[in-house]
Amino acid sequence: xxxxxxxxxQTRQSLAxxxxxxxxxxxxxxxxxxxxxxAADVSVTTLFKHFPGKEALVxxxxxxxxxxxxxxxxxxxxxxxxxxxxxxxxxxxxxRFAVHAAxxxxxxxxxxxxxxxxxxxxxQRMWTRHEAALARAIAQAVGAPEDDTGCAALARFALxxxxxxxxxxxxxxxxxxxxxxxxxxxxxxxxxx
Numbered sequence: 001x002x003x004x005x006x007x008x009x010q011t012r013q014s015l016a017x018x019x020x021x022x023x024x025x026x027x028x029x030x031x032x033x034x035x036x037x038x039a040a041d042v043s044v045t046t047l048f049k050h051f052p053g054k055e056a057l058v059x060x061x062x063x064x065x066x067x068x069x070x071x072x073x074x075x076x077x078x079x080x081x082x083x084x085x086x087x088x089x090x091x092x093x094x095x096r097f098a099v100h101a102a103x104x105x106x107x108x109x110x111x112x113x114x115x116x117x118x119x120x121x122x123x124q125r126m127w128t129r130h131e132a133a134l135a136r137a138i139a140q141a142v143g144a145p146e147d148d149t150g151c152a153a154l155a156r157f158a159l160x161x162x163x164x165x166x167x168x169x170x171x172x173x174x175x176x177x178x179x180x181x182x183x184x185x186x187x188x189x190x191x192x193x
Contacts, residue, residue, distance in 0.1 A: 012050045012060065014040040019057035024108050028054075028116040055122035058113070066130040068093075069159075070137040082138055086158040087179035093162075094171045127162060131155045157182055 001009070018039035022031045033054055037047045051057050072089035073082055080088075113119045135155035139148045161178040168174035 008050075011040070011042060011046065015042065015047055015050055016057055016060035019054075020109065020112075023058065023112055028058075028112060028119060055118055058109075058119055059123065059126050065127070066133050069130050069134050073134065073137040073141050081183060082141060082154065083158070083179045083183040086182075087175050090158070090162055090165055091172060091175050094165055094175075124163070128156075128159050131159055134159065154182060 015036060019031070019036045022035055022039060031054075033047055034044055036054075036057060037044045040047070047057075051060070069086075069089065072085050076082070076085035113123055131152070132155075135148075135152040136146055138144075138151040138154055139146050142151065144151050158179075161175070161182075164178055165171045165174045
């Protein structure tokens with residue numbers, strides 16, 4: 001990484017850190033973008049060069065999420081189906097989530113998101129926003145046209161399964177059941193219905 005890229009990454013991290021600190025201290029709705037820019041010692045214009053809006057400051061790893069989803073499909077081991085690869089990726093994501101949840105700062109972050117409607121909604125949109133990239137990766141992996149409806153449906157359902165997995169008392173079982181349905185279809189999962 002060159003000097004310029006390092007500087008951009010540092011500025012981005014400073015903004016995200018300042019935003020989270022201010023949000024936790026004052027509450028999300030009581031902090032403006034100017035407050036965050038001032039705390040990070042940058043202009044508001046610079047803030048918007050790095051983040052499209054206030055909510056994005058809380059979820060600064062958005063691009064990494066998309067890259068990891070695409071890699072789960074593209075880099076899966078031979079013999080592993082796309083639904084299996086996505087299931088394992090979501091379970092790994094859930095495991096990392098559980099490990100971070102033990103950190104008091106992460107618990108504060110989760111409480112902030114849970115208690116702030118704008119952040120809850122943004123979090124859901126952020127996750128599902130990767131649907132198009134994931135659908136393209138699936139289509140490419142199976143040699144289907146980029147606009148293939150089946151690939152788009154698999155991407156959508158896989159991403160939507162995340163919230164079911166997170167909310168279930170046994171995330172592994174929830175993931176296995178949801179992705180068995182995606183892998184084998186309704187008739188295989190429920191042959192009498």
